[in-house]
Amino acid sequence: MKKVSIIVPCYNEEKMIELFYVESVKITNKIEGYEFEYILINDGSKDDTLKTIKYLSKEHKNIKYISFSRNFGKEAAILAGLKNFNGDYAIIMDADLQHPPRLIIDMIEKVEEGYESVSTKRIDRSGESKLRGLFSKLFFRFLNKISDIPIVEGATDFRIMSKQMVDSVLDLTEYHRFSKGIFEWVGYDTYWIEYVSEDRVLGETKWSYIGLFKYAMEGIIAFSTTPLRLSSIIGVIISIISFIYFIITLLQTLIFGKDLPGYASTICLISFLGGIQLVALGIIGEYLARTYMQVKRRPNYIVKEQSKK
Ligand code: UDP
Ligand code: MG
Numbered sequence: 001m002k003k004v005s006i007i008v009p010c011y012n013e014e015k016m017i018e019l020f021y022v023e024s025v026k027i028t029n030k031i032e033g034y035e036f037e038y039i040l041i042n043d044g045s046k047d048d049t050l051k052t053i054k055y056l057s058k059e060h061k062n063i064k065y066i067s068f069s070r071n072f073g074k075e076a077a078i079l080a081g082l083k084n085f086n087g088d089y090a091i092i093m094d095a096d097l098q099h100p101p102r103l104i105i106d107m108i109e110k111v112e113e114g115y116e117s118v119s120t121k122r123i124d125r126s127g128e129s130k131l132r133g134l135f136s137k138l139f140f141r142f143l144n145k146i147s148d149i150p151i152v153e154g155a156t157d158f159r160i161m162s163k164q165m166v167d168s169v170l171d172l173t174e175y176h177r178f179s180k181g182i183f184e185w186v187g188y189d190t191y192w193i194e195y196v197s198e199d200r201v202l203g204e205t206k207w208s209y210i211g212l213f214k215y216a217m218e219g220i221i222a223f224s225t226t227p228l229r230l231s232s233i234i235g236v237i238i239s240i241i242s243f244i245y246f247i248i249t250l251l252q253t254l255i256f257g258k259d260l261p262g263y264a265s266t267i268c269l270i271s272f273l274g275g276i277q278l279v280a281l282g283i284i285g286e287y288l289a290r291t292y293m294q295v296k297r298r299p300n301y302i303v304k305e306q307s308k309k
Helices: 017-028 049-059 074-083 103-112 130-146 163-171 179-185 209-223 226-256 263-296
Strands: 002-010 034-042 063-068 089-092 117-124 155-162 190-196 303-306
Touching: 002 017, 002 074, 017 034, 017 049, 017 103, 034 049, 034 074, 049 063, 063 074, 074 089, 074 163, 089 103, 089 163, 103 117, 103 155, 103 190, 130 209, 155 163, 155 179, 179 209, 209 263, 226 263
Parallel strands: 002 034, 002 089, 034 063, 117 190
Antiparallel strands: 063 303, 089 155, 117 155
16 A cells, blocks of 8 residues: 655635545545545644644544644645655645645556656636736746746646655755745656636635735745846946947037036936846845845744644
8 A cells, every 4th residue: 555645734724624624535535555644734823723633633543733833834834744744655735625636536647657746737717816817827937937947837736746756855955945946846757737726615815916926036036046147137238338328428529529418317327227226236135135044044834733643
């Protein structure tokens, strides 16, 4: 019997957990030759998620749990799950049933064929707002333009990975974790399953537009240094233009003599260059801040309690 651990980050999911378990067990019970275990991570929920998880864990012997001391974010929860996994395959899955459990059957099938990893991507975003879908599309396009590793558009965190791949993922000890990128970065043969996204069954999404923007920034900064190079490119272009302008001004002065006007253009140039310099500084700052956090070597999460299984 091969052992599969299903890792589920949970933040304020009291309404979903039990339903999630019931629905996934219906599927996993059908799969023969594999033993399924659930690792539920309570990411500092403010509702009764922990209580529900503990109750479920008492009732069912295949449920383990880890509970954080506060909310550390989904990436930290995924990391905790992977660190505590010791089976043959790990599945990462959301608690809200937006990741359809029926896909686990296809995942196992592909893994049997020899793939180290099977991942999913959404091909339709009817389950979420148009604007969010548009931003997400733009983000993937932009990230792929500037980063060295391709990140599949519409990729979700719902995937299965072999023990070997999980070990490689854990070898990456970066503090700011952007899993979608990390999973691509480590390589291995991945099979992609497409699915149509569904509405969250109960509860609500934890992502605000600001949250998503920050997440997008993490992705870009973690997997590309192009923004850092941008200032040198802009600098070179502006220097060339300035030099040409210098020659023109010199010739004008030599031929037509001195004259004073130029207030408007001077002000425009000063503010334009000032703006560009601040943006460049800001970009350096973003990278420096992450270097700073990495150097501090703080843990990604703190476990307050966990099941004894
Ligand atoms: N989640 C988490 N910590 C957080 C935010 C979310 O563990 O700080 C979990 C959440 O409980 C869910 C999954 O991450 O299982 C995805 O969250 P959500 O459904 O809110 O995201 P969306 O599907 O809207 O992208
Ligand atoms: Mg969701």
